[in-house]
Amino acid sequence: MPNPVDPEVLAQLPLDELVACHECDLLLRKPPLQHDEKALCPRCGYELYAHRHNVVNRSLALVLTALLLYIPANFLPIMQLHLLGQTSDDTVWSGVLGLYNSQMHLIAVVVFLCSMAIPLLKLLCQLLVLLSIRLNIGRSYGLLCYRIYHHLREWGMLEVYFMGVLVAIVKLVDLAQLTVGLGLFCFISLLLVQVWLEVVMSPHQIWVALSGEDVHAGD
Structure with missing residues (x-):
């Protein structure tokens, strides 16, 4: 201290x-x-x-893991709903389409941005930042991407969407038969990996590395 x-x-x-x-x-x-x-x-x-130790390599591993989880988390079924002989698979993407088709266009756009577009853009910005440090190229673009990432941090709300999913499951469990899908586990894994990434990717070390002052950023 x-x-x-x-x-x-x-x-x-x-x-x-x-x-x-x-x-x-x-x-x-x-x-x-x-x-x-x-x-x-x-x-x-x-x-x-x-x-923190070995910030760049550890962060790169977590970013790549999160990107691999992104597609199954958003497009695999989060839950299967069985009601009156009808079965429906609910995904994050189908939720956005459902809102849009129900004439709730603005809400659909907000959900799409906060649960799909912005989290993906954040991960891509982090990937470009880490690659610029790891490969020692394009540091100016890395700085720009890191600034964009910091402006986007408050808009990626996977945890809010996850709480909405939990509320829906609790409310529907007494009305219909629910089966938890693989997409929910991928979504939870994506959320945990992103939280871990926030801890590992030390902002101070990243800013110093991007400025070219830290030759041991990958240690």
């Missing part, structure tokens, strides 16, 4: 040696970190940044 430094001393330090807490705005001198260490704000306890 970094110690507060006298304001007069801070004023004389270069900007790349300073870090501000995102929660309480306390300005601190960056402490040197070893692998798997993290810096915490001494005032509020917020994690300022971390130095």
